[in-house]
Amino acid sequence: MDFSYTAQEEQFRMELRSWLEANLPEGWLEGTFNMPEDQAQHGQFLRDWQKKLSDGRWAAIAWPEKHGGRNATLMEEIIYHQEMVRVKAPPLVNYVGLHMVGPTLMQIGTPEQQEKYIPKILSGEEVWCQGYSEPNAGSDLAAVQTTAVKDGDKWIINGQKIWTSFAHFGDRCFLVARTSKGEKKHHGITCFLLDMKQPGVEVRPIIQMDGEHDFNEVYLNDAVAYDSEIIGNVDDGWRVTIALLMHERTGIGAQVFSLEQQFSELVGLAQELQEDGISLIQKLDVRKRLLDLYIKSRGSLLNYYRNLTKQLKVGHPGVEGSMDKLFVSEVTKELFSEAISIQGQQGILWKDDAVYGKSYWQKNYLYSFGQTIGGGTSEIQKNTIAERILGLPKDVGR
Numbered sequence: 001m002d003f004s005y006t007a008q009e010e011q012f013r014m015e016l017r018s019w020l021e022a023n024l025p026e027g028w029l030e031g032t033f034n035m036p037e038d039q040a041q042h043g044q045f046l047r048d049w050q051k052k053l054s055d056g057r058w059a060a061i062a063w064p065e066k067h068g069g070r071n072a073t074l075m076e077e078i079i080y081h082q083e084m085v086r087v088k089a090p091p092l093v094n095y096v097g098l099h100m101v102g103p104t105l106m107q108i109g110t111p112e113q114q115e116k117y118i119p120k121i122l123s124g125e126e127v128w129c130q131g132y133s134e135p136n137a138g139s140d141l142a143a144v145q146t147t148a149v150k151d152g153d154k155w156i157i158n159g160q161k162i163w164t165s166f167a168h169f170g171d172r173c174f175l176v177a178r179t180s181k182g183e184k185k186h187h188g189i190t191c192f193l194l195d196m197k198q199p200g201v202e203v204r205p206i207i208q209m210d211g212e213h214d215f216n217e218v219y220l221n222d223a224v225a226y227d228s229e230i231i232g233n234v235d236d237g238w239r240v241t242i243a244l245l246m247h248e249r250t251g252i253g254a255q256v257f258s259l260e261q262q263f264s265e266l267v268g269l270a271q272e273l274q275e276d277g278i279s280l281i282q283k284l285d286v287r288k289r290l291l292d293l294y295i296k297s298r299g300s301l302l303n304y305y306r307n308l309t310k311q312l313k314v315g316h317p318g319v320e321g322s323m324d325k326l327f328v329s330e331v332t333k334e335l336f337s338e339a340i341s342i343q344g345q346q347g348i349l350w351k352d353d354a355v356y357g358k359s360y361w362q363k364n365y366l367y368s369f370g371q372t373i374g375g376g377t378s379e380i381q382k383n384t385i386a387e388r389i390l391g392l393p394k395d396v397g398r
């Protein structure tokens, strides 16, 4: 494919660039803006930012126009990611809604569900979380033990979820529960669009090793969902569960754009650091490792382009998202490990960095381990690639 940009695409870039300059919080581009530390204010700041994006039709550009998107082309999507990464735009509080639940609703949800949920996903009015993992069901997701029992037009839900990102901001949860015991464990599963703001839902924080609070435990004690809050069919939720996972993996794959930027920052760091009066970038061993990382990150990017092209043709993501997810998370981990390593003893210090921000390398290094786990571990992606792309025999463990 041809990666040069047409005049129209360059115009699209300029339109987005000027919108960002006009709408990013004051001081953001200059690096003087400080994120609110208070959790409620932090959440509100992120919701306001998503509302702004949505009002400007910049929250979900690949979505159809009727749902508030722009029907963006592949090249426009690429430009969008490049520009967002370039300004290090604030994160999307409703990432799960925009990249996972919304696309799944468009693929599988009823027209009523689409009408009810999609506009609020886009505006950030309703923030979603993903209730898949449990203490005894992670890679083996079909082992979920949370139960939903029918009671008239209601379902009574009991169980525990874990590692639920954004549940502390969550208004709704895309919840996987067991509704019957089938012959196979993939049968008898149902997906619910659960209201989180009810007495039967309790959210408890989990603090990560970098001190941040991104995910939680969620306890369901007689929580209630209605028939209208089921997506897909009762007991046949496995295909819905997988459809959302495919969107999740493709979304994670889009981190290749951050990877590109992080690679140039690493080169900057190697230029800045010195050993025996010589800049590290001059050292052969460092240059070799940087070259290796460049090849891997560039390979991940081109692979992502190829898969995105296919996705835009077919209309929904395929199993190739596993390749994107595997590459981007593993190369990111390697990149930050290298960044810590070339800092020598300084690498272990939690410190402010005038150029790259507060403990930038240290925080990202610690976070990068989780990236190889969330959305399915690297081992699981390798199994999927082996079985479903390469056609190798099934994993005997399952």
Ligand SMILES: Cc1cc2nc3c(=O)[nH]c(=O)nc-3n(C[C@H](O)[C@H](O)[C@H](O)COP(=O)(O)OP(=O)(O)OC[C@H]3O[C@@H](n4cnc5c(N)ncnc54)[C@H](O)[C@@H]3O)c2cc1C
Residues within 6 Å of the ligand: 129, 130, 131, 132, 133, 134, 135, 137, 138, 139, 140, 162, 163, 164, 165, 166, 215, 369, 370, 371, 373, 374, 375, 376, 377, 378, 379, 380, 383, 395, 397, 398
């Ligand atoms: C940053 C982050 C965010 C997350 N956000 C969410 C969220 O919002 N919602 C949610 O539901 N979950 C979330 N998770 C949970 C995540 O999906 C699970 O941690 C993941 O699926 C692995 O499950 P587990 O932790 O139970 O590990 P296990 O499944 O117990 O795996 C343990 C180890 O065994 C390996 N293993 C397991 N099975 C196989 C196999 N068949 N072949 C080879 N190796 C295998 C795994 O690769 C891993 O190394 C998040 C996790 C992280 C790190």
